[in-house]
Amino acid sequence: MQEKNSSLNKNKYNLKNIIDSSAFSSFLSALMAIVLGLIFGFLVMLVAAPANALEGFKYVVFGGFRRIGDVFYFATPILMTGLSVGFAFKMGLFNIGASGQYTMGMFFALYVGFMWDMPGSIHWIVACLAGFVGGMIWGVIPGLFKALLNVNEVITSIMFNYIGMYLVDMLIQGNSIMYVPEKTRTRYLPADVQIPSLGIPNSNVNVGIILAIIVGIILYIVLQKTTFGYELKATGYNRFASEYAGMKGKRNIIITMAIAGGLSGLGGAFAILAPSSIAGSSMTYEPINIIAANGFNGMAVALLGNSHPIGTIFSAIFISHIQRGGTLASLVGYKPEIIDVVIAVIIYFSAFSMIMNSALLGFIKKRFSKEQKDIDDYKDNEIKEAE
Amino acid sequence: MEIVYYLIQNTLPVAIPLLLVALGGMFSETSGVVNIALEGIMLFGAYFGALFVYFVQDLGLEPQTILLLGMLIAAAAGIIYSLLLSFAAVNMKANQVISGTALNMLIPAVILLFSKMYFNSDGVTTNVNFYIQKIPVLGDIPILGRMFFQKTYLTVIIGMFFLIIATIVFYKTKFGLRLRACGEHPHAADSVGINVYRMRYAGVTISGILGGIGGFFYSVGVMDGNVNGHTGVAGFGFLALAVMIFGQWRPGKIFLASLFFAFLRTLAYSISLIPFLYNLGINQTFYKMLPYVATMVVLAFTSKKSRAPKAEGVPYDKSSR
Numbered sequence: 001m002q003e004k005n006s007s008l009n010k011n012k013y014n015l016k017n018i019i020d021s022s023a024f025s026s027f028l029s030a031l032m033a034i035v036l037g038l039i040f041g042f043l044v045m046l047v048a049a050p051a052n053a054l055e056g057f058k059y060v061v062f063g064g065f066r067r068i069g070d071v072f073y074f075a076t077p078i079l080m081t082g083l084s085v086g087f088a089f090k091m092g093l094f095n096i097g098a099s100g101q102y103t104m105g106m107f108f109a110l111y112v113g114f115m116w117d118m119p120g121s122i123h124w125i126v127a128c129l130a131g132f133v134g135g136m137i138w139g140v141i142p143g144l145f146k147a148l149l150n151v152n153e154v155i156t157s158i159m160f161n162y163i164g165m166y167l168v169d170m171l172i173q174g175n176s177i178m179y180v181p182e183k184t185r186t187r188y189l190p191a192d193v194q195i196p197s198l199g200i201p202n203s204n205v206n207v208g209i210i211l212a213i214i215v216g217i218i219l220y221i222v223l224q225k226t227t228f229g230y231e232l233k234a235t236g237y238n239r240f241a242s243e244y245a246g247m248k249g250k251r252n253i254i255i256t257m258a259i260a261g262g263l264s265g266l267g268g269a270f271a272i273l274a275p276s277s278i279a280g281s282s283m284t285y286e287p288i289n290i291i292a293a294n295g296f297n298g299m300a301v302a303l304l305g306n307s308h309p310i311g312t313i314f315s316a317i318f319i320s321h322i323q324r325g326g327t328l329a330s331l332v333g334y335k336p337e338i339i340d341v342v343i344a345v346i347i348y349f350s351a352f353s354m355i356m357n358s359a360l361l362g363f364i365k366k367r368f369s370k371e372q373k374d375i376d377d378y379k380d381n382e383i384k385e386a387e
Numbered sequence: 388m389e390i391v392y393y394l395i396q397n398t399l400p401v402a403i404p405l406l407l408v409a410l411g412g413m414f415s416e417t418s419g420v421v422n423i424a425l426e427g428i429m430l431f432g433a434y435f436g437a438l439f440v441y442f443v444q445d446l447g448l449e450p451q452t453i454l455l456l457g458m459l460i461a462a463a464a465g466i467i468y469s470l471l472l473s474f475a476a477v478n479m480k481a482n483q484v485i486s487g488t489a490l491n492m493l494i495p496a497v498i499l500l501f502s503k504m505y506f507n508s509d510g511v512t513t514n515v516n517f518y519i520q521k522i523p524v525l526g527d528i529p530i531l532g533r534m535f536f537q538k539t540y541l542t543v544i545i546g547m548f549f550l551i552i553a554t555i556v557f558y559k560t561k562f563g564l565r566l567r568a569c570g571e572h573p574h575a576a577d578s579v580g581i582n583v584y585r586m587r588y589a590g591v592t593i594s595g596i597l598g599g600i601g602g603f604f605y606s607v608g609v610m611d612g613n614v615n616g617h618t619g620v621a622g623f624g625f626l627a628l629a630v631m632i633f634g635q636w637r638p639g640k641i642f643l644a645s646l647f648f649a650f651l652r653t654l655a656y657s658i659s660l661i662p663f664l665y666n667l668g669i670n671q672t673f674y675k676m677l678p679y680v681a682t683m684v685v686l687a688f689t690s691k692k693s694r695a696p697k698a699e700g701v702p703y704d705k706s707s708r
Contacts, residue, residue, distance in 0.1 A: 044497070048504055094484050145683070151690040154423065154484060155632065158625045159679045166679075170672035290617060296492055303485060335503045337616075340496030348471070348489035352481030 025361060026306035029350065030315065032360070033304065037346030038322075044341055045334060052332040059332065060339070063325035069203020071320045073274065076208040077102070079316035080267025081298025083216055084139075086307035088260040090223060092236040093253065097142055097157025098264040099295025100164030101135035105265025106272045106292075107168040108134030110186065110285055113193040113273070114178050120192035124273055127193050128211075131269025132262040138164055139261010140254060147250040153257070161291050169287035185286040189273070194283065197275045204282075208270035215263065219309040232256060264295065293340075300343045303350045319343060390661055394653055395534045400608030402649030403546035404429070404601040404620075408627035409634060409641045410553045411597030417557075417636055418590025419570040419583075420476045421700040423487030424469070425598050426624025427494045430614070431468040432599025433606040434498050436461035437511040437614040444515045451541050454517050454607065458545070458600050465599020466592055468494070473591040477584050480702035491624070498616035510615035517541065517607050542604040549597065554638040566590055570696030573703045583703045601627070622679075629682040635694045644685075651678045 041060065045053040064071050081098040088095035095101075109131040118126060142156040172179050178186045195206045223229035234242040235249055243249045271294065276282040301319050305311030326339030408425050415422035422428075436457040443453055468490065475486035502510050519539055526536040535543070557563040568576040569586040577583050605623055606614050630648055634641030655674035658664050664674075 044500070048500065096488065145687065149687045149690055150693065151683075151686045152632075155625070155629055155686065156683065158622070159629070159682050162622055162679045163676050163683075166672050166676045170670055173672075174670065296488075299488060300492075333504075335500050337496045337500040337503070341493060341500060344489050344493035344496060347492065348475065348486055351485040351489060352475050352479035 023308075026308070026311070028360065030304050030306060030311070033346045033350035034318070036349045037342045040345040041338060041342035045329075045338060048338075049333055052334070056329040056332045056334045056338075059328040060322055060325040060342070063328035064321035064323075066328070067203070067324045069200045069205040071317060071324050072205045072209045073203055074323060075316045075320035076206075076212050076274070077267040077271040077294045078297045078301050078319060079209070079212045079216065079313060080270060081264050081295050082301030082305065082312045082316050083212075083219055083298075083309060084135075084260040084263035084267070084302075085299050086302035086305060086309065086312050087219060087223075087263065088256055089302060089307040090236050091232045091252065091256045092239065093143075093146070093153050093256060093260075095139070095142075095157055095257070095260050095264075096154055096299070097139065097160050097261070097295070098267075098298045099292045100157065100161035101138040101261040101264035102268040102271075102292050102295045102298075103164050103168050104138040104261075105131035105135040105268030106285060107171065107268075108265065109193075109269035109272050110172070110178065110189070113189040114175075114187075118192075123193045124195050127273055128195075128266060128269045131272075132266045135265015135268065136258050136262035139264065140258040143254040143257025143261075146257070147253040161295070165289065165291050169289055172285060172287050179287075184288075186284050189283045193273055194275050195270065195273045204274060204276050206274050208274055212267075212270065213313055215266070216309045216313045219263075223309065228252075228255075264298070267294065267298070268292075297343065300347050303347050392533055393660065394650065394657070396538045397657065398646065398649045398653045399535070399543045400540045400604075401652055402645045403542050403608060404605035404623055405627050405630050405645040405649055406546055406642055407549055407597045407601035407604065408624060409630040409645055410550065410638060411594035411601065412628055412631040413557075413634075413636050413638065413641060414553070414566065414597070415590045415594035416631070416699050417567045417570040417696050418587045419573060419696060419698045419701065419703065420473065420587050420591050421483045421487065422469075422472065422591065422594050422598075423484050423628070424472045424490040424624075425594065425627055426620060426622065427487075427491040428465050428468050428472075428595055428598035429602030429605060429620045429624045429627075430494045430498065431602065432461035432465040433602035433614045433620060434494070434511065435464035436599075436603030437513055437606050437612065440513045440515055440612060441511050444513055450515050450517050451519075453515055454541055457607075458603055461599040461603035462596045463599070465595040465597070465602070467595075469591050469595025469598065472595075473588045476591070476702065477587045480704065483700055483702075495616045495619050498614070502616055509617050510613060513612040515612055517612060540604075540608045542608050546604065549600075550638065550642055553597075557638055562589075567696070569703075570698055573698050577703075577705065587703065598624070626678060626682065629686060632693070632695070633682070633685050633689055635689065636696065637694075648678050648681070651681055 038061065042053065042057050045056050081102055084098050084101065085095050109127040112127040112130040113123070116123075116126070138160060141160060142153045145151040145156045146153045172186060180187055195208050197204065197206045223233065231242065231247045231252055234245070235247060235252055239249055272282055272285060274282045297319060301316045302312055304319070305313070305315035322342060323336070323339050326334075326336045329338060330336060408429055412422050412425055439457045439460040440453055443456070471490055472483075472486060475481040476483045499509060502508055517540055519541060520537070522536040522539070526532045528536070565576065565581050566586055566589065568581060569583050569590070573583045576586070602620055605620050606612060626648060630644045631641055633644040655671075655677050658671050658674050
């Protein structure tokens with residue numbers, strides 16, 4: 001009798017623990033945002049072309065499984081920008097500037113690829129590092145503005161998206177070694193700066209995704225196991241309290257933005273240096289005065305992953321998955337932009353899913369405690385009978 | 388002198404969208420809701436305004452009538468889109484920057500999707516000429532008439548009209564005072580019987596009206612009546628936010644700030660017409676960067692003594708202290 005009682009109690013503790021844990025609740029809220037986003041996407045498809053909606057929707061949801069290699073290939077850059085946005089967000093900074101940092105990283109990687117002569121085995125590594133540095137420079141500027149001049153980082157990083165885009169386009173167009181005016185794009189990078197492919201047939205998946213996942217794990221360790229990570233999160237929760245506790249808020253803002261920028265820049269480098277069988281999708285850059293979409297998709301990735309590095313890895317793969325599905329949906333007449341709609345809706349809902357989530361959780365808990373009450377009643381009866 | 392006339396005539400149609408949208412942002416932020424979504428609201432208004440123009444352009448209406456009607460459509464569209472933000476920010480107590488960003492991302496994708504499917508292009512292209520060669524009577528005033536009432540758009544006059552109304556509402560009405568109270572100290576406002584939720588809805592809705600109209604005026608005055616999903620409104624919503632901060636959340640200063648930015652932008656796009664600057668041989672892309680760089684410089688100097696509403700960006704919760 002005693003033993004049964006304690007095991008019941010233990011069970012109760014575990015289940016309750018899981019429901020109460022923040023990981024579970026953020027997972028639930030991400031799931032809810034995804035479901036709502038997909039439903040909305042389906043509705044848009046219904047409005048756009050009712051006849052093919054179901055088929056198109058199937059492509060969106062399941063199509064990615066057919067192109068698993070490409071899913072990982074396209075997940076690489078948005079994973080990096082997602083980690084960047086998420087890392088800054090842990091500190092309460094909203095890094096909209098991932099696009100500009102990404103573009104800067106691309107440019108630095110391109111520059112090293114074209115202009116520096118290096119042995120093949122380390123050339124791509126140096127180019128990636130250059131991308132990191134490029135993004136870092138572009139990320140640290142909003143950090144400095146925020147820390148020293150109290151300028152809102154949202155506005156700064158948006159402005160630097162535009163400045164970076166124009167600057168990179170101008171620098172590339174002005175460089176006769178890189179740029180071919182007749183083709184309005186750069187030449188293709190020499191093959192030795194290419195990131196080694198993983199050799200999976202029919203896809204361009206390369207070492208970049210593995211490096212990106214490793215970076216994600218490192219970030220997790222930094223955030224969870226180091227003093228710096230602790231200070232960062234503490235500042236994110238309450239800047240004034242952490243400063244009162246002696247943490248150097250301003251210094252941490254600058255470092256955080258530098259790292260976040262570097263991560264985005266690395267994403268840009270991974271994207272531009274990736275091997276590609278689709279002409280023009282990498283190894284070359286086309287200056288067209290448009291802000292890189294991967295920066296904004298990174299925001300979706302980070303929000304969906306609740307800014308948690310490990311969660312971000314999964315959400316990047318998921319977003320990439322439905323993006324592939326979206327391209328396949330064009331087989332039945334939809335445009336790939338349908339996925340941008342879905343992603344935007346997912347972000348919109350994930351912004352307030354915590355509230356819906358707590359309502360849902362409350363419901364689950366109520367159900368659960370009701371069941372628990374039944375069990376307790378049953379137990380009491382049993383005890384009484386035994387007596 | 389020709390160049391001065393040219394620059395003024397071209398600056399005003401650019402300044403008006405910035406002015407209107409920044410005023411919208413001002414109403415939203417002084418009520419306590421950060422409105423990053425202005426860019427999306429502008430584009431939404433511009434798209435529906437342009438769609439309206441597209442459908443009525445063959446009916447033989449007077450262009451200025453079409454403009455006024457399109458403005459109403461754009462305002463209605465702006466209201467609808469801004470409701471999404473107020474719902475998230477006020478009812479759901481969501482992070483306002485995130486929901487605003489989501490709204491910004493949503494609308495270009497929707498425009499591209501539907502335009503590609505129905506028009507086989509990236510946006511809407513209209514061919515109504517809204518340009519006014521010379522406004523009767525006023526255009527005949529020496530110098531000033533040529534500066535402000537020739538080779539212009541009706542949008543300029545409407546924009547100035549809105550500026551006056553906004554200033555009056557902001558400073559001289561009970562509503563304006565209450566709105567500002569909700570952005571500074573919502574609990575104090577609540578304690579004297581002001582419905583903070585309703586005031587915030589009102590603030591965001593006004594920003595929707597002005598944002599939608601501003602977007603339509605952008606497409607009329609800057610894009611010749613076209614809307615494109617790829618370029619959108621070219622960051623004007625964000626620039627308007629910067630204008631608003633530069634203008635310290637006050638209508639008069641916002642007007643001056645919008646003129647400043649519009650002038651820089653006009654300058655950037657008319658370098659080839661100004662021999663003095665053209666002969667300097669500076670890459671034209673530098674000038675395109677100029678408005679954004681100027682924003683940064685200006686913000687660096689003004690943000691230290693910022694007069695931002697104290698409660699902006701903080702969801703109002705009755706039960707918190």
